[in-house]
Amino acid sequence: MTILRIALPIPKRQLFDYSYQGQTPELGCRVQVPFGSRTLVGVVWEIAEQSQWPENKLKAVIKLLDTQAVFNSTQLKLCQWLASYYKHPIGDVVQTALPVALRKGVANQQKLQQYWCLTEQATKLELSELKRAPKQQALIETLRHATMEKSQVNQDFGSATSKALLNKGLIELVEQSYEDGEPWSAQIKISEKPQANVQQALAISSIEAKLGEFGCFLLEGVTGSGKTEVYLQAIESVLLRGQQVLILVPEIGLTPQTVYRFKHRFGIQVGVLHSALTDNERLEVWQQSALGQLGLIIGTRSAIFTPMLKPGLLIVDEEHDSSYKQQDGLRYHARDLAVMRAHTENIPLVLGTATPALETLNNALSGKYQHLQLPVRAGDAAMARQQVFDIRQQPLEFGLAKGMLERVALHLKQGSQVMLFINRRGYAPALVCHSCGHVEQCHSCNKPFTLHKSLYKLQCHHCAAAKPIPKRCENCHSGELTSQGVGTEQLEQGLADYFPAYKSVRIDSDTTRGKNKLDDMLNKINNNEFQLLIGTQILSKGHHFPNVTLVIILDVDGALFSADYRAAEHLAQLITQLAGRAGRAEKPGEMWLQTHDPAHPLLQDLINNGYGHFARYALLERQQANLPPYSFQALFKAQALSARDAHEFLQQVADFFSGAEGVMCLGPIPALMEKRQGQYRMQLLLQSNQRGLLQQALNQHVGSVEALPLATKVRWSLDVDPQDF
Numbered sequence: 001m002t003i004l005r006i007a008l009p010i011p012k013r014q015l016f017d018y019s020y021q022g023q024t025p026e027l028g029c030r031v032q033v034p035f036g037s038r039t040l041v042g043v044v045w046e047i048a049e050q051s052q053w054p055e056n057k058l059k060a061v062i063k064l065l066d067t068q069a070v071f072n073s074t075q076l077k078l079c080q081w082l083a084s085y086y087k088h089p090i091g092d093v094v095q096t097a098l099p100v101a102l103r104k105g106v107a108n109q110q111k112l113q114q115y116w117c118l119t120e121q122a123t124k125l126e127l128s129e130l131k132r133a134p135k136q137q138a139l140i141e142t143l144r145h146a147t148m149e150k151s152q153v154n155q156d157f158g159s160a161t162s163k164a165l166l167n168k169g170l171i172e173l174v175e176q177s178y179e180d181g182e183p184w185s186a187q188i189k190i191s192e193k194p195q196a197n198v199q200q201a202l203a204i205s206s207i208e209a210k211l212g213e214f215g216c217f218l219l220e221g222v223t224g225s226g227k228t229e230v231y232l233q234a235i236e237s238v239l240l241r242g243q244q245v246l247i248l249v250p251e252i253g254l255t256p257q258t259v260y261r262f263k264h265r266f267g268i269q270v271g272v273l274h275s276a277l278t279d280n281e282r283l284e285v286w287q288q289s290a291l292g293q294l295g296l297i298i299g300t301r302s303a304i305f306t307p308m309l310k311p312g313l314l315i316v317d318e319e320h321d322s323s324y325k326q327q328d329g330l331r332y333h334a335r336d337l338a339v340m341r342a343h344t345e346n347i348p349l350v351l352g353t354a355t356p357a358l359e360t361l362n363n364a365l366s367g368k369y370q371h372l373q374l375p376v377r378a379g380d381a382a383m384a385r386q387q388v389f390d391i392r393q394q395p396l397e398f399g400l401a402k403g404m405l406e407r408v409a410l411h412l413k414q415g416s417q418v419m420l421f422i423n424r425r426g427y428a429p430a431l432v433c434h435s436c437g438h439v440e441q442c443h444s445c446n447k448p449f450t451l452h453k454s455l456y457k458l459q460c461h462h463c464a465a466a467k468p469i470p471k472r473c474e475n476c477h478s479g480e481l482t483s484q485g486v487g488t489e490q491l492e493q494g495l496a497d498y499f500p501a502y503k504s505v506r507i508d509s510d511t512t513r514g515k516n517k518l519d520d521m522l523n524k525i526n527n528n529e530f531q532l533l534i535g536t537q538i539l540s541k542g543h544h545f546p547n548v549t550l551v552i553i554l555d556v557d558g559a560l561f562s563a564d565y566r567a568a569e570h571l572a573q574l575i576t577q578l579a580g581r582a583g584r585a586e587k588p589g590e591m592w593l594q595t596h597d598p599a600h601p602l603l604q605d606l607i608n609n610g611y612g613h614f615a616r617y618a619l620l621e622r623q624q625a626n627l628p629p630y631s632f633q634a635l636f637k638a639q640a641l642s643a644r645d646a647h648e649f650l651q652q653v654a655d656f657f658s659g660a661e662g663v664m665c666l667g668p669i670p671a672l673m674e675k676r677q678g679q680y681r682m683q684l685l686l687q688s689n690q691r692g693l694l695q696q697a698l699n700q701h702v703g704s705v706e707a708l709p710l711a712t713k714v715r716w717s718l719d720v721d722p723q724d725f
């Protein structure tokens with residue numbers, strides 16, 4: 001009999017012992033085990049000679065699900081590191097790292113794939129016979145080089161094309177395993193590419209020099225400076241060595257062109273991992289990558305867990321993007337995990353962005369990362385000129401000053417597009433009674449309801465609560481209810497009324513729900529079907545708007561005076577990203593920032609000296625304030641129906657840490673969002689000048705925290721390197 005120590009999806013920082021009869025399985029195999037009255041799927045994590053429990057108390061494994069481990073040795077190590085660094089239950093780490101289908105116990109076996117290939121008849125065909133059907137001609141030509149998977153044909157040529165050729169007896173379907181197909185390494189066909197400029201060439205050769213060993217690069221280059229081209233040429237070298245490349249991007253829906261660009265350059269299939277995939281589709285990409293059947297894999301945050309048989313290079317694009325940090329469960333940062341992964345696999349990692357996160361910039365400036373810079377524009381993009389617009393004592397119409405409306409009119413008249421950015425969805429952030437001043441509030445969150453006129457309701461943006469728009473004040477029954485402040489909906493309506501001759505479009509999470517909806521909108525914008533573009537954060541990500549010559553950010557003050565010390569960094573990134581995505585060389589744009597504090601030093605630094613200068617100054621400020629990246633933080637959060645329980649729990653946590661060497665304890669204090677969905681929220685911040693000391697203290701006490709009686713009464717979490725407070 002063997003004792004297997006299993007990582008189970010149970011929120012406890014421990015492994016669970018089971019007995020097993022039979023040949024000892026590999027570490028990383030899945031098993032089915034009894035747990036209480038349930039049956040769970042877990043992963044064999046350790047093999048033990050003996051258990052602390054008597055043998056007759058041990059339950060037996062029900063079934064071994066794999067003959068070969070689902071995790072390779074790199075993944076086992078990374079999971080171990082995640083559990084240890086983030087102090088997170090190993091079973092939950094393992095769950096996060098596994099595709100959903102495997103968590104559920106599905107067999108880890110590749111299905112047969114259907115491929116189109118040419119019939120005997122087609123090999124004799126003169127291609128010119130199909131010249132009236134160019135798509136069919138192209139497909140035949142493609143299939144002369146290699147067979148092609150059915151779904152891939154549908155994606156690239158449309159199913160009508162294959163059907164027509166099938167009817168003509170020119171192609172047929174065969175079932176094959178991936179293994180039997182031609183490997184991607186034999187299919188690579190590099191399409192035409194630009195000659196790298198001097199800076200690009202330097203960056204590419206620096207990366208190439210590190211292939212086969214660990215190294216981190218910060219590739220800092222303004223939008224349009226040719227970062228993607230650097231990736232492409234570095235990837236080429238890796239692929240030609242027969243090795244795989246994993247690329248992380250913030251959001252795939254926003255970058256279908258990027259995926260296309262990679263596919264087109266190398267002529268091979270690209271594995272794409274995003275949230276809209278079914279569990280089975282996700283598993284297929286995972287398996288293909290693990291078996292080395294894919295050369296290129298592109299995905300969002302969780303794609304960092306995708307195993308590779310022959311890893312060669314990791315790339316994190318837009319590395320500053322906050323979507324790389326998971327905000328619940330295992331609160332890992334995919335960028336930091338990428339560093340660990342590159343280290344474990346002994347391969348280089350490229351972090352690319354126009355606006356590096358201060359953490360990353362600090363690592364580059366201190367020499368920990370190699371700093372590659374692309375200061376020159378490669379293509380035809382142009383940076384919009386940035387200026388502040390003083391709105392003190394100015395009447396605002398739907399959030400815009402008169403002077404701004406005049407600029408909008410001017411640019412529209414010139415046939416350009418105008419982009420307006422506001423960080424609030426809905427019509428207005430509050431509904432106020434004009435008679436008594438009462439504000440309609442969500443009782444679960446103690447925050448004003450957002451008014452959504454087009455949906456005829458009030459909605460809380462912090463929980464799911466919604467209700468019809470009231471006709472009278474709850475408090476004094478007056479009928480004079482007025483909206484306060486401006487959201488995207490009101491701005492759009494105002495502009496549509498003010499500029500009836502032009503068409504407007506609103507891009508926020510309310511209007512872009514649904515498959516391909518955002519992609520459709522973006523295409524229409526690039527076809528000039530809309531002239532006024534109104535939106536939130538989404539506008540700043542990934543997409544280029546060559547015909548936009550005016551960008552207005554309605555309100556930058558919120559971020560300048562925020563209690564979150566990262567707010568200014570995020571605002572600067574947003575402004576710079578927006579400025580870089582509008583206009584082009586012969587049609588450069590202008591950008592206006594509406595503010596009540598036009599002389600604010602951060603704003604002035606940013607618009608006059610650029611993000612790079614701003615960021616170095618912001619780092620200096622962080623250093624003086626002893627904030628990350630110059631200190632290290634961990635945040636305990638607790639929430640409960642009673643504020644007293646949450647506070648009491650964190651007070652007990654604070655008591656554990658109060659004597660810890662080199663660790664400062666701040667709190668417990670109410671969270672920025674004090675109440676949410678009826679729960680009171682408190683937090684306790686730990687900070688240290690040395691990562692090691694903080695880790696040591698956490699190691700020492702997290703077990704005791706978990707064992708506190710109140711720990712089962714409140715909902716608590718630990719966030720190491722928190723990004724949000």
Ligand code: ADP
Nearest residue numbers: 194195196197223224225226227228229378379
């Ligand atoms: P980034 O990723 O930094 O935004 P891209 O790599 O997308 O920049 O490059 C912007 C544009 O410039 C693209 O159209 C690209 O094809 C083009 N480009 C990039 N490098 C070169 C080069 N060396 N010569 C000519 N055009 C280039």
Ligand code: ZN
Nearest residue numbers: 433436473476
């Ligand atoms: Zn009232």
Ligand code: ZN
Nearest residue numbers: 442445460463
């Ligand atoms: Zn609410």
